[in-house]
Amino acid sequence: MAQGEVLAFEEYVRTRQEALLRSARRLVPDPVDAQDLLQTALARTYGRWDGIADKRLADAYLRRVMINTRTEWWRARKLDEVPTEQLPERCVDDSAEQCADRALLMDVLKVLAPKQRSVVVLRHWEQMTTEETAEALGMSAGTVKSTLHRALARLREELVSREREACALEREERERCAA
Known part of the structure; x- marks a missing residue:
């Protein structure tokens, strides 16, 4: 990736990080998992940043990457939950x-x-x-x-x-x- 593209990506992350983290937080309930989701999505997007012709669509692209990543995680999860008669008090x-x-x-x-x-x-x-x-x-x-x-x-x-x-x-x- 060219130096200009790297700088553009860094600027994008700096300006949109909070909004993107809010989106990730809404996709997964745990705040730490949300941060992991965003970081994974950013790493995947970084490799394809120069392929996004219209940078105004970067948010939509990144949300799609987050959704796909979350779906991958959900499919790969280990199901070790045990059903119970009653839910514990929250x-x-x-x-x-x-x-x-x-x-x-x-x-x-x-x-x-x-x-x-x-x-x-x-x-x-x-x-x-x-x-x-x-x-x-x-x-x-x-x-x-x-x-x-x-x-x-x-x-x-x-x-x-x-x-x-x-x-x-x-x-x-x-x-x-x-x-």
Whole structure:
């Protein structure tokens, strides 16, 4: 890569790093994994930087690399989770309602398949249009719409289910205290 291209890439990373890290953070729940995801995507993009003719599309290109990398990681993950009858209580250090809502949302997003999660993140967090999302993910606008519809329905189901579980646990606790 020519020296000018190296400098251009370094400047791009310097100016867009925070926004790109936010995108990575929305794709993977763990902050350390998000940093790893961004670094991996930047390393992969660096080798192809001179091939991006229109640098205004660099964000879209990098998001696509992050999504592909996250999908690779998801497929290669070791499944050592053990299903249980009840979910453990979720501990929230900060009592602020906004932080609790964000933590719940990040946790609930885990029930979505990677494709669904990507569509939700790009449409609702990144505020991309349907067409921009379709282009970033390499799918048709109709597929984006139907995937988003199914993903939001799945999220609603999960939230209702969790609310029912919380009410049942609360009722059991009241009955125990009354006895």
